[in-house]
Amino acid sequence: MAEPGQLERLQRRVRELEEELAREKGGRRAPRARIESMSPEVTDSNPYSRLMALKRMGIVKDYEKIRTFTVAVVGVGGVGSVTAEMLTRCGIGKLLLFDYDKVELANMNRLFFQPHQAGLSKVQAAEHTLRNINPDVQFEVHNYNITTLDNFEHFMDRISNGALEEGKPVDLVLSCVDNFEARMAINTACNELGQIWMESGVSENAVSGHIQLIIPGESACFA
Numbered sequence: 001m002a003e004p005g006q007l008e009r010l011q012r013r014v015r016e017l018e019e020e021l022a023r024e025k026g027g028r029r030a031p032r033a034r035i036e037s038m039s040p041e042v043t044d045s046n047p048y049s050r051l052m053a054l055k056r057m058g059i060v061k062d063y064e065k066i067r068t069f070t071v072a073v074v075g076v077g078g079v080g081s082v083t084a085e086m087l088t089r090c091g092i093g094k095l096l097l098f099d100y101d102k103v104e105l106a107n108m109n110r111l112f113f114q115p116h117q118a119g120l121s122k123v124q125a126a127e128h129t130l131r132n133i134n135p136d137v138q139f140e141v142h143n144y145n146i147t148t149l150d151n152f153e154h155f156m157d158r159i160s161n162g163a164l165e166e167g168k169p170v171d172l173v174l175s176c177v178d179n180f181e182a183r184m185a186i187n188t189a190c191n192e193l194g195q196i197w198m199e200s201g202v203s204e205n206a207v208s209g210h211i212q213l214i215i216p217g218e219s220a221c222f223a
Helices: 006-027 063-068 078-090 105-109 122-133 149-161 180-193
Strands: 070-074 094-099 138-143 172-175 197-202 209-214
Touching (some): 070 078, 078 094, 078 197, 094 122, 122 138, 149 180, 172 180, 180 197
Parallel strands (some): 070 094, 070 172, 094 138, 172 197
């Protein structure tokens, strides 16, 4: 037998959840339609038009080529989330995201994640957010630690075969991790594959940082 008032409480809770779901759906907006070509003119209807000004100013010759590039971002934390967002807004062709952490409310002070995404994997939450920012970009996400043996082998496979044209290597790997073990794993993988990558990091007090371009066979490796 149900306790007195239990049914009413359940019915009230169901109504509350239905109202919450309705508000959630009402607050969502469908992402814009995919854009086939980048406008060379500054127009309000094309998100790339101001970026195309770089071409008119002679800073870049062929800005549209960015849509053919694939970048792997390893670590979707303070550095990686901003990096992924900027690449998405610029219209990169494809992004591969690697991380094994989850979104926490403690992240809200510095990352682009939102409170309702707490508990989701960072790569899943990032994909949801980034896809709404720019549906032209292709995303591939991997929720695992690249330093374990099995995951490291899969990581190497994806950066060597995960470009826009499947079977070809990515154009650049960006190390946005926060620990030495992961940096060494990226260094090992990229050295073995001859893959160009960039190492980056921010100091604990966030007042300084570093960026290092590493070209296997030409520059010093991270180790």
